[in-house]
Amino acid sequence: MVEQLPDKLGPTIPEIADHLAHLQPIPKNSFSCYGEPAFVDALAATGCRNVIVMGIEAHICVYQTVRHLLDKGFNVEVIADAVSSRKAHNKVIALDKMQQCGAALTSTEMVLFELQGVAEGERFKQLLSVIK
Template identity: 50%
Template sequence: MLRKERTGLVVIDVQGKLATIVHDSELFIANLVKLINAAKLLGLPILWLEQNPEKLGTTVPALREVLDLVKPIPKYSFSACGEPAFVDAVKKSKVNTWLLCGIEAHICVYQTALDLLDSGYMVELVSDCVSSRSLDNKTLALEKLTRKGADVTSLEMCLFELIGDCRADEFKAALSLIK
């Protein structure tokens, strides 16, 4: 069960033209905005990554706007764990569970998830907040990662797990994000 005290969010490479051509991109980006806003509401640590931003471009404006207080970490390896600044940020966060979202599910999300699992962290892929250019590649990534120890959740599922109680201070505000 997810607990907000020990959970963080990793936003991976939602940049440039690629973000607009992944499977169901408009819904995917809308869900990411909701997830990021929920993470901010709950006070989760948020790590934001950009793959080779000089070549691929920056994060899409809708996400940059909600990630306003977070600084992006540039990376060049497909796994974020190949970037020392990311590894340091993960360690400093003091959480043991990471929600992963972003693109592409079968490349950067997949490799980052594997490396986080290998480092002893728990990983949950937010299924409606990851995408690839083809649905087949997204499906394959989620299937392989679950066999390797990652869990799969959804935006609503993880949000209600993190809140845990309808009397929680964040409940009404979080509910308004997903309605």
């Protein structure tokens, strides 16, 4: 989890942060997360080459992060209904441009079920309680 200028813009709202309490937010001042060495190091430490992206200001921070991840050879999926922009047309343009650059678009529900994989177990029951 990355936060843009948390000392000036404030931290992630509790409705989101409470679900991510196990993560230490990485503060950044560059628009792209990839401009923050702590983010690059944390991502490298996972060994993952597939990145799912969501966030605020699709046409600025999300777009620049996605572009840099793609340039570095990552496979990127953007959760289209989990990104926003202050003006609707900026979000539309950003999603289109990210897709043109090679990012795949997905939805929250689609990625949740893809990560779940099977219709069984406690996690599946928890997922259903959130989705319904």
